[in-house]
Amino acid sequence: MIQHDVVIVGSGIAGMRCALEIKRQAPEADVALVSKLYPVRSPSVIERGGVAAALGNVLQAAQGIIAPSRQHRSTADSVESHMGDTLAYGGGTGDAAAVAALCGEAPQVVYELEHMGAPFSRTVEGRIAQVAGAGHSNPRLAYAADRTGHAILHTLYGELVRYGIKIYPEWFLLSLLVEEGAARGITALDIRSGEVEVFNAKITVFATGSYGRIFGITSDAQSSTGDGLAAASRAGIALKGLDQVGFHPLGLADLGFVISERALLDGGYLLNSAEERFMGGYSALAERAPLADVSRAIASEIAAGRGVGAGKDHVWLDVRHLPAQHVREHFPHLIEFAQDYLGLDPFDALIPVQPTAHATLGGIPTDVNGRVADVRRFYAVGACANNGVHGAAPLPGNELAAALVFGRRAGAAIAKQLGEKSFLSVPAEALATAKTTIKALLNQKGTGRAATVREQLLSSMSASNGVQRHYDALTEQIGRVRVLRNDFAGTALQDKGTLFNTELVEALEVANMLEISEVAASAAVEQLAAVAA
Amino acid sequence: MNVKIRVPRYEANGAITPVFQTYTVAITPTTTVLDALNQIKGHQDGTLAFRRSCRSAMCGSCGVMVNGRNRLACNTRVAELNSSEVSVNPLPGFPVIRDLVVDWDPFFAKDAVMLPYLISDQTRPDDGTERLQSPSDARQIDSPSSCIQCGCCSSACPVQWTNSEYYGPAALTRSYRFVEDSRDTAVKARLDIVGTETGVWRCHTIFNCTSDCPKGILNTENIQALKRKIMLSRLGLGRIEVRARVPESA
Numbered sequence A: 001m002i003q004h005d006v007v008i009v010g011s012g013i014a015g016m017r018c019a020l021e022i023k024r025q026a027p028e029a030d031v032a033l034v035s036k037l038y039p040v041r042s043p044s045v046i047e048r049g050g051v052a053a054a055l056g057n058v059l060q061a062a063q064g065i066i067a068p069s070r071q072h073r074s075t076a077d078s079v080e081s082h083m084g085d086t087l088a089y090g091g092g093t094g095d096a097a098a099v100a101a102l103c104g105e106a107p108q109v110v111y112e113l114e115h116m117g118a119p120f121s122r123t124v125e126g127r128i129a130q131v132a133g134a135g136h137s138n139p140r141l142a143y144a145a146d147r148t149g150h151a152i153l154h155t156l157y158g159e160l161v162r163y164g165i166k167i168y169p170e171w172f173l174l175s176l177l178v179e180e181g182a183a184r185g186i187t188a189l190d191i192r193s194g195e196v197e198v199f200n201a202k203i204t205v206f207a208t209g210s211y212g213r214i215f216g217i218t219s220d221a222q223s224s225t226g227d228g229l230a231a232a233s234r235a236g237i238a239l240k241g242l243d244q245v246g247f248h249p250l251g252l253a254d255l256g257f258v259i260s261e262r263a264l265l266d267g268g269y270l271l272n273s274a275e276e277r278f279m280g281g282y283s284a285l286a287e288r289a290p291l292a293d294v295s296r297a298i299a300s301e302i303a304a305g306r307g308v309g310a311g312k313d314h315v316w317l318d319v320r321h322l323p324a325q326h327v328r329e330h331f332p333h334l335i336e337f338a339q340d341y342l343g344l345d346p347f348d349a350l351i352p353v354q355p356t357a358h359a360t361l362g363g364i365p366t367d368v369n370g371r372v373a374d375v376r377r378f379y380a381v382g383a384c385a386n387n388g389v390h391g392a393a394p395l396p397g398n399e400l401a402a403a404l405v406f407g408r409r410a411g412a413a414i415a416k417q418l419g420e421k422s423f424l425s426v427p428a429e430a431l432a433t434a435k436t437t438i439k440a441l442l443n444q445k446g447t448g449r450a451a452t453v454r455e456q457l458l459s460s461m462s463a464s465n466g467v468q469r470h471y472d473a474l475t476e477q478i479g480r481v482r483v484l485r486n487d488f489a490g491t492a493l494q495d496k497g498t499l500f501n502t503e504l505v506e507a508l509e510v511a512n513m514l515e516i517s518e519v520a521a522s523a524a525v526e527q528l529a530a531v532a533a
Numbered sequence B: 001m002n003v004k005i006r007v008p009r010y011e012a013n014g015a016i017t018p019v020f021q022t023y024t025v026a027i028t029p030t031t032t033v034l035d036a037l038n039q040i041k042g043h044q045d046g047t048l049a050f051r052r053s054c055r056s057a058m059c060g061s062c063g064v065m066v067n068g069r070n071r072l073a074c075n076t077r078v079a080e081l082n083s084s085e086v087s088v089n090p091l092p093g094f095p096v097i098r099d100l101v102v103d104w105d106p107f108f109a110k111d112a113v114m115l116p117y118l119i120s121d122q123t124r125p126d127d128g129t130e131r132l133q134s135p136s137d138a139r140q141i142d143s144p145s146s147c148i149q150c151g152c153c154s155s156a157c158p159v160q161w162t163n164s165e166y167y168g169p170a171a172l173t174r175s176y177r178f179v180e181d182s183r184d185t186a187v188k189a190r191l192d193i194v195g196t197e198t199g200v201w202r203c204h205t206i207f208n209c210t211s212d213c214p215k216g217i218l219n220t221e222n223i224q225a226l227k228r229k230i231m232l233s234r235l236g237l238g239r240i241e242v243r244a245r246v247p248e249s250a
Helices: A013-025 A079-089 A096-116 A148-163 A227-234 A291-303 A324-330 A332-342 A398-418 A430-443 A450-464 A471-489 A502-532 B033-043 B105-113 B135-140 B152-156 B158-162 B168-179 B187-194 B219-234
Strands: A002-009 A031-035 A166-169 A171-179 A182-190 A196-206 A245-252 A269-271 A315-318 A351-360 A378-380 B002-009 B019-026 B063-066 B069-072 B085-089 B096-098
Touching: A002 A013, A002 A182, A002 A398, A013 A031, A013 A148, A013 A398, A031 A171, A079 A096, A096 A148, A096 A398, A148 A398, A171 A196, A171 A227, A171 A430, A171 A502, A182 A430, A182 A502, A196 A227, A196 A398, A196 A430, A227 A502, A245 A291, A245 A332, A269 A291, A291 A315, A291 A351, A324 A332, A332 A351, A378 A398, A430 A502, A450 A471, A450 A502, A450 B033, A471 A502, A502 B033, B002 B033, B019 B033, B033 B085, B063 B152, B069 B152, B105 B168, B152 B168, B168 B187, B168 B219, B187 B219
Parallel strands: A002 A031, A002 A196, A031 A166, A196 A378, B002 B085
Antiparallel strands: A171 A182, A182 A196, A245 A351, A269 A315, A315 A351, B002 B019, B063 B069, B063 B085
16 A cells, blocks of 8 residues: 555646645655656647636737737736636636636736746747637637646656655556545556556545547547546536537547647638638638637538538638748747648648537536535545536636646645644555455457447547537437447457556546536436526 | 558567567558558457547647658558558567557656756736746747657667766756756756756757658757857856846836
8 A cells, every 4th residue: 555645646636736735835745746658748748729817928919910019018918807708718607716716816827937937938028928829808828839838747746856856757647545425545556567457545636637638539638438437426426517628620530630720820721612701601700719619510411412532521610821930930830730631832821720629518516626526535635636616618728727727725724734644544455455356347248349349439429529519419329438438348359468558548538438428418308408497 | 451560569478679560551651650550440459559649739748750751650651651561569678568658757757857947036016927937038948848748868878878877868857857947946956956977968969850750859959058068157158147137127
């Protein structure tokens, strides 16, 4: 058994920010991070756009390309403006207290990152550069080139090294240990050795990220499989709002990677099969409409048979008319994606895009300090938590801000109470149960392959739980997931070994995705029924 | 179109000599090496071990040697390789755990030696806001701070192959990123760390690290820049203290 005062599962931005805050406020605390990846590999790294914070460093410019000469300090932006935008973008359903905490503390967490040395882009005055984003009434996205998530993740990783925080890389979460209403730690599989261990902790934190991988077309990493949500669900915690998924209109066709919406804000066009702009017919803002509206418009065009590509399920993104220098400077990833993945030159060719699952909003229900109501000594932060801050859709840049703000708040809350807490015993059978799970999976008999189950799950979830949802398709999907769970029980591993058994890890991920998918599809049906009623 | 993928299998029992195995995979013009590996793992041979995560060339998990060059499996299209048989190997010079999976612990241990965090005694603004940094100073660290720690550079370095104590280009670029940061004031300490016999002086300017970097980082040049700074500072000529080039606030 391994013991630490605090065990944080997940080493993305939220988990690391939480760990850091605990160490800052309670230097003697023994904090450990357990992650199925090395920290710098965490999926936070793919967030390209900025982090939303009302710094007010850049004055609102006319729509279109912002001339550098117009970037100067202003006092136009405010926390109140950020709050208003957040609530409006989320359809008015965001939690007021959470929104106030997010918007109020976002500037501070961004300044702190700068103090830690994050390589933010700068204005001519030397302040953190900010740019406009969809739904923001002021240029509010603080960015580091077009790799803001990467910059933040690597900066926080440096802080972990500075504070000497213990990291367990490549350990796979198996279960959350709860007894008498209190969390006591976790069980996890050391992927490298195949050993199963119990981690006993005074306080357990989940920062396990999103579940975007249940969709075939997603911007999420292959490892965003909702492991923490599945473990929480198995421990008896009711997950909240798993049907809520933010779709980004600019997913690279078939691959799902997101091209920054700045390509649209800065004047890019969306074209249908007739190579005509169609957004004007859906919104007065045309291509600059909120992302959810653009996604719906694309889905409508595709449904009306005006899609492009072999499956007629894409539309074109056209940036050929934008100044090449601007594209190179502000969205190099667009060029990189087009060239590396599609073999296209974006200055010469149209880029096929389609809506992609980008932000999974459902999760473990928490308060504004990350505390989980049903279970004492248990916290959840980042994409795996749901405190209602985003409402029905996350304002661009708010997810990064939320990972930082609520990671920090949870860390502060934990640091405060750590002194008075002692270790609680772990359930006696915890280790044996976890070992049995692994042994059973290794010895599972059958002719099927987990990869086949995964492929069927992903394509059916994208088809039924996408931008446009229909009652019949959703109820059918619940049945299909149950069939797939059954199919999964008839799959067998070819790899029976213990040393770095990635087939075992993938099977555990498929099991988690099946569990999450059923909850998500059921929640979507309930949501539709509620709207209809 | 079918392509053969040839992979060395290091058995789980720790044998040091691999057995090569060849798989046939159907590819389209956009199939990546990672897609091909996923196809093999999912439908032909579940025992093939490799790492993957983000698929979009940001997380650095899937660095491998493809046809003799270190690359990311996820952003290398098989078709662009123009070969009917593609050889995929683990990153050379790194200890192999199994198949394409290498041991990252020594790599990240060297990174930690570089003190990969800002050390600064610059005073911060009283109001808690950001320190000022000019756009040109920010651009100075733009390239080195875009490193994704995929290991393609260090693994391509022949010096690293023969001397596993050498910090290697990834760690040295990390050091360079902070040495060049106008906010960092521990330049002397950083140069002392890299100016040792396991540091910059081991670099023989072979340029493999530059040619194999998936992010186009000029690792070799970064190492030479560190050498120049060390020499200048020993001659008492270097400007190794923090530079104040931030313009006055408007």
